[in-house]
Amino acid sequence: MDIKVPTMAEMAANGQKPDVLFWVGCSGSFDQRAQRITRAFVKILDHLKIKYAVLGTEESCTGDPAKRAGNEFVYQMLAMQNIEVMNNYGVQEIVTTCPHCFNILKNEYPALGGKYRVRHHAQFLQELIDQGKIKLTDANSFKGKRITYHDSCYLGRANEIYEAPRKVLELLDAELVEMKSCKTKGLCCGAGGAQMFKEEEHGKLRINEARTLEALDVQPDIVAAACPFCNTMLTDGVKGKDMQVSVKVFDIAELIAQGQGLDGF
Amino acid sequence: MVLTIVQSLCFVLFVGGCSYIAFRGFRNVYLNIMLGRAADYTDHPGERWKTMLMVALGQKKMFKRPIAAMLHLVIYVSFVITQVELIEIFIDGIFGTHRFLFHAWENIPFLRGLYVFAINLIEVLSVLTFIVTIAFLYRRDLLKLPRFNKPEMKGWPDMDAHIILFLEMFLITNIFIMNSFDMAAAHGEYGFWISGMIAHSWEGMNESLLEIFEKIGWWGHLAGVLGFLMYLAHSKHLHILLAFPNTYFSRLTPKGYINNMPEVTREVKLMLDPNAQVEPAASDAPAKFGAKDIFDLTWKNLLDAYTCTECGRCTAQCPANMTGKLLSPRKIMMDTRDRMEEVREKMDANKGVWVDDGKNLIENGYISVEELRACTTCNACVEECPVNISPLDIIMQLRRSLIMEDSNSPNEWNGMFANLENNGAPWQFSPQDRLNWEKA
Ligand code: SF4
Numbered sequence: 115m116d117i118k119v120p121t122m123a124e125m126a127a128n129g130q131k132p133d134v135l136f137w138v139g140c141s142g143s144f145d146q147r148a149q150r151i152t153r154a155f156v157k158i159l160d161h162l163k164i165k166y167a168v169l170g171t172e173e174s175c176t177g178d179p180a181k182r183a184g185n186e187f188v189y190q191m192l193a194m195q196n197i198e199v200m201n202n203y204g205v206q207e208i209v210t211t212c213p214h215c216f217n218i219l220k221n222e223y224p225a226l227g228g229k230y231r232v233r234h235h236a237q238f239l240q241e242l243i244d245q246g247k248i249k250l251t252d253a254n255s256f257k258g259k260r261i262t263y264h265d266s267c268y269l270g271r272a273n274e275i276y277e278a279p280r281k282v283l284e285l286l287d288a289e290l291v292e293m294k295s296c297k298t299k300g301l302c303c304g305a306g307g308a309q310m311f312k313e314e315e316h317g318k319l320r321i322n323e324a325r326t327l328e329a330l331d332v333q334p335d336i337v338a339a340a341c342p343f344c345n346t347m348l349t350d351g352v353k354g355k356d357m358q359v360s361v362k363v364f365d366i367a368e369l370i371a372q373g374q375g376l377d378g379f
Numbered sequence: 380m381v382l383t384i385v386q387s388l389c390f391v392l393f394v395g396g397c398s399y400i401a402f403r404g405f406r407n408v409y410l411n412i413m414l415g416r417a418a419d420y421t422d423h424p425g426e427r428w429k430t431m432l433m434v435a436l437g438q439k440k441m442f443k444r445p446i447a448a449m450l451h452l453v454i455y456v457s458f459v460i461t462q463v464e465l466i467e468i469f470i471d472g473i474f475g476t477h478r479f480l481f482h483a484w485e486n487i488p489f490l491r492g493l494y495v496f497a498i499n500l501i502e503v504l505s506v507l508t509f510i511v512t513i514a515f516l517y518r519r520d521l522l523k524l525p526r527f528n529k530p531e532m533k534g535w536p537d538m539d540a541h542i543i544l545f546l547e548m549f550l551i552t553n554i555f556i557m558n559s560f561d562m563a564a565a566h567g568e569y570g571f572w573i574s575g576m577i578a579h580s581w582e583g584m585n586e587s588l589l590e591i592f593e594k595i596g597w598w599g600h601l602a603g604v605l606g607f608l609m610y611l612a613h614s615k616h617l618h619i620l621l622a623f624p625n626t627y628f629s630r631l632t633p634k635g636y637i638n639n640m641p642e643v644t645r646e647v648k649l650m651l652d653p654n655a656q657v658e659p660a661a662s663d664a665p666a667k668f669g670a671k672d673i674f675d676l677t678w679k680n681l682l683d684a685y686t687c688t689e690c691g692r693c694t695a696q697c698p699a700n701m702t703g704k705l706l707s708p709r710k711i712m713m714d715t716r717d718r719m720e721e722v723r724e725k726m727d728a729n730k731g732v733w734v735d736d737g738k739n740l741i742e743n744g745y746i747s748v749e750e751l752r753a754c755t756t757c758n759a760c761v762e763e764c765p766v767n768i769s770p771l772d773i774i775m776q777l778r779r780s781l782i783m784e785d786s787n788s789p790n791e792w793n794g795m796f797a798n799l800e801n802n803g804a805p806w807q808f809s810p811q812d813r814l815n816w817e818k819a
């Protein structure tokens with residue numbers, strides 16, 4: 115990537131403070147597929163000259179998978195470390211590309227002393243669009259394409275954010291189609307509650323297969339997600355149905371970056 | 380005269396006896412709920428009242444399924460309005476009068492008109508309810524809607540659903556027996572349309588026979604109402620009462636929020652800094668992490684369990700259940716209630732004192748580890764529930780005890796926990812590589 119990503123430590127060393135901390139999350143940091151989402155989002159931030167920084171090596175897991183598996187100890191240990199790091203830097207604004215990080219930072223960190231204004235990148239991008247800061251330079255690239263949006267549980271039901279990601283997608287001038295289960299009835303991808311980190315329990319079908327079938331039912335060119343874990347689950351699902359050539363799974367950040375003519379992420 | 384006194388006495392004894400039995404049932408429900416842990420659900424009273432009005436009284440969440448909602452609304456409205464008739468039944472029962480209100484308002488046309496209108500309305504609603512009851516039976520037994528036919532519904536729960544529907548029909552039948560024979564005996568004086576039509580069939584019957592049948596209907600209706608009252612505490616039908624407090628005490632936090640355990644905060648703070656100032660523990664008993672039994676759940680979880688109507692909306696939307704996993708959020712609620720009943724029975728047999736029976740809510744024929752492990756915490760069940768129950772809240776607390784008390788976790792999770800502790804990530808990557816994504 116042709117961008118040098120600023121870290122909080124470097125900024126602090128230069129006596130600077132970013133306007134917003136970009137919380138990357140474990141998936142966005144380590145998972146190869148999700149790294150592309152991270153880079154796409156950074157490209158957008160950089161393109162719009164937003165003063166941001168990441169924690170880099172000082173970031174740890176928020177503790178979400180531990181907490182939702184039932185391990186409150188590991189979660190609180192991680193949370194307190196993270197809060198200490200962020201409070202030391204005087205962090206006030208956070209944006210993250212992961213709904214799980216978003217939920218836990220926004221809802222569960224405050225009681226442990228971590229009080230920040232937290233936004234998910236769907237909201238962040240929507241605000242930028244509303245302010246007229248994001249304009250599509252390559253508007254035609256999505257014309258005639260069918261896009262279906264998959265609601266992440268931790269964005270949707272958990273925090274009632276249904277419209278922001280849809281508003282973001284509207285910018286693409288594509289045909290947006292809804293799956294059979296959407297919004298409050300959105301069907302889980304199967305990753306939440308730390309399921310991502312273990313084999314599924316015995317059943318007839320994998321949850322990501324069930325969701326992928328619903329997505330394929332509306333014959334999309336693109337399945338849009340706003341969560342790196344949903345992305346993994348749906349990508350696997352589409353591959354499992356051998357449809358990966360005609361159906362692509364993208365994050366809304368990747369689509370917006372593409373729409374702006376940004377590349378190399 | 381003597382006959383009237385005997386009748387009044389019978390009435391008072393009958394009503395008193397049934398009410399006492401009903402009261403015993405409700406008392407047990409209350410005592411069971413109070414077995415739960417303390418938790419505060421009293422903040423933002425304004426929002427709570429609003430939630431209760433919208434969700435319980437206004438049935439807001441029912442309308443996600445419009446057909447079921449309309450059918451249910453008919454029974455609901457009719458149930459509430461029919462209770463007006465009870466006022467007169469009580470007056471007549473105690474004082475040995477007959478249609479007291481009708482006669483008392485002989486010279487007040489407005490009130491008498493209102494009375495006749497009310498009874499007519501009740502009759503119309505009763506007919507509608509009868510039809511709806513049949514529709515409900517049809518959906519359950521002939522259409523076999525999947526959500527009514529899951530494994531946890533076999534046996535008593537299915538029986539319970541049928542008893543309620545048949546009691547409903549019994550009540551309505553008796554209303555019409557009572558009113559139509561009364562209309563025939565009074566030669567149509569009351570002006571009730573529907574029972575008036577039925578009354579034509581009784582033409583030519585002798586007066587005393589008409590009166591006897593009217594009495595049968597009257598007592599039958601009363602018995603139906605009191606039967607319901609006694610039955611409520613043992614049935615899913617309890618939701619007609621508990622939907623109100625349960626929605627008042629709704630969780631007002633975002634659905635994604637899961638509480639931070641204060642007992643863990645204390646220990647973690649001391650672990651990170653042995654000199655940290657921490658709030659002392661609420662009691663000297665060794666902290667217990669998560670829930671194993673009903674006593675460890677909050678009173679709100681237990682109220683949830685008693686409020687559950689076993690409608691299965693949660694289970695129908697549960698991704699785990701949909702894909703054939705063992706987990707059913709409805710079963711979580713039913714098991715919790717069943718365990719409460721078991722505990723109460725054992726306490727009753729032991730003069731109200733609880734002695735550990737070596738069982739708890741996990742396994743023991745209640746909630747299995749496999750069920751608990753299948754949950755994705757997606758909140759679909761919570762979103763769907765028409766009376767704001769959270770099966771997820773119970774699942775999370777039980778999961779905590781599996782992991783933190785019993786170290787009962789799948790191997791992959793153990794690996795994940797170790798990675799989180801050592802590398803700050805669920806996978807085995809070095810924290811030093813966290814910014815490597817930048818380099819691609
Ligand atoms: S939160 Fe758990 S129990 Fe509830 S619907 Fe989702 S997977 Fe099922």
Ligand code: SF4
Pocket residue numbers: 686687688689690691692693694708709712763764765766767768770
């Ligand atoms: S928990 Fe709610 S949705 Fe589920 S069966 Fe009970 S009442 Fe119905």
